[in-house]
Amino acid sequence: MSQQPAPNATAPQDAPPPGSATPDAEPEAPHLDFQGTTPYEDYVQASVLTHLQHPLSDDPGEMVFLVTTQVMELWFTVIVHEWHTAAQALREDDLPTAMAALKRSTYELESLNSSWRPLAHLTPGQFNAYRSALGDGSGFQSAMYRRMEFLLGEKSASMLVPHRGAPRVHAELEKALTEPSLYDEVLRFLARRGFAVPAAVLDRDPAQRYVPDPGVERVWQEIYSGPGPGPWEDELTRLGEALTEVAELVWRWRNDHLVATRRAMGAKTGTGGSAGVAWLEKRAAKNVFPELWTARSHV
Numbered sequence: 347m348s349q350q351p352a353p354n355a356t357a358p359q360d361a362p363p364p365g366s367a368t369p370d371a372e373p374e375a376p377h378l379d380f381q382g383t384t385p386y387e388d389y390v391q392a393s394v395l396t397h398l399q400h401p402l403s404d405d406p407g408e409m410v411f412l413v414t415t416q417v418m419e420l421w422f423t424v425i426v427h428e429w430h431t432a433a434q435a436l437r438e439d440d441l442p443t444a445m446a447a448l449k450r451s452t453y454e455l456e457s458l459n460s461s462w463r464p465l466a467h468l469t470p471g472q473f474n475a476y477r478s479a480l481g482d483g484s485g486f487q488s489a490m491y492r493r494m495e496f497l498l499g500e501k502s503a504s505m506l507v508p509h510r511g512a513p514r515v516h517a518e519l520e521k522a523l524t525e526p527s528l529y530d531e532v533l534r535f536l537a538r539r540g541f542a543v544p545a546a547v548l549d550r551d552p553a554q555r556y557v558p559d560p561g562v563e564r565v566w567q568e569i570y571s572g573p574g575p576g577p578w579e580d581e582l583t584r585l586g587e588a589l590t591e592v593a594e595l596v597w598r599w600r601n602d603h604l605v606a607t608r609r610a611m612g613a614k615t616g617t618g619g620s621a622g623v624a625w626l627e628k629r630a631a632k633n634v635f636p637e638l639w640t641a642r643s644h645v
Contacts, residue, residue: 402479407472414464415485421458422490425451429497429528436531439538441581448588455595462602466609473610485603486625489515492522498596498634499527499556526552529635532589533562539582541565558636566641586638593634600630 387393398416401408428451435444485491487508495505501523509516526534530552537543544561569582604626613623633639 401476403476405475407468408476408479410464411476414461418458418461419488419490421454421461422488422494425454425458426490426493426497428454429494433497433526433528433531436535439535441535441585445585445588448585448592452588452591452595455592455599459595459599459602462606466602466606468606468610470611477611489519492519496522496525497528499529500632501527501553501555503553524553527556529556529589532585532635533565536565536569536582541568558640563637563641563644566637567644570641570645589635590638593638596634597630600626604630 383393399409399412401412428447432444432447432451435441435447486505489509489512492505496519503523506516506519506523509519530550533543533547537548542561543565544559547559547562550556566586569586572583604623607626608623611622
């Protein structure tokens with residue numbers, strides 16, 4: 347005769363507690379039923395972004411060129427936001443906020459520079475397959491990139507001309523032209539910290555391109571040599587290094603653009619009537635925040 351278990355016998359040790367899921371049960375499914383669009387769509391506007399591509403040729407490579415260019419425009423937008431944040435913080439003597447924005451912008455610049463990779467190895471034949479679709483379009487016509495350049499001190503009123511037919515864009519660029527650059531705000535901040543930034547630099551017309559000044563070079567030399575006029579020494583060295591990192595990444599962006607253009611079209615005239623490689627070579631030869639580089643020779 348088989349023996350029946352006692353009524354009060356305990357359950358096996360590996361049995362799940364009452365009401366709990368078994369080990370192989372499916373995890374709880376996410377919420378799938380929404381009225382209208384999803385919260386993700388409402389926030390990201392993905393359906394807008396993914397329907398902005400309208401290739402003008404039959405070449406499949408044009409889609410890569412178009413999307414990559416649009417991604418670059420988005421990175422320009424967030425970098426301009428970061429540099430505006432940094433400039434405003436420096437006006438308010440809020441160095442930690444400025445440093446945080448500059449640091450974020452270096453990560454964003456690295457991502458921007460990586461955007462060249464899908465285009466970096468185009469052959470002339472591959473580029474020519476859809477180049478005519480660009481017409482007179484050229485990257486130097488990018489309003490958001492121009493705002494980046496203005497924030498770096500590369501001011502030029504002539505760069506507003508292509509945007510005369512777009513009043514809102516023209517007004518935004520005109521405002522950016524006449525406002526102090528990020529570097530202007532840095533130098534004003536240093537002057538308030540007791541450094542001898544020349545009055546001619548502090549009072550200059552911000553709508554003009556920044557020109558290197560020996561007095562500013564001496565200020566950076568003093569900061570990097572130490573000791574400074576107060577407890578700011580280490581913080582100002584870190585500020586200088588953050589700006590140097592930005593400058594280096596901008597230089598790399600310009601050089602990556604130059605190399606990609608050389609590979610795709612050689613020395614031919616660029617789209618939009620620009621000088622192509624010759625124009626990019628001139629741009630790549632310029633240092634951003636120039637005295638930060640020349641001062642190092644004297645430390």
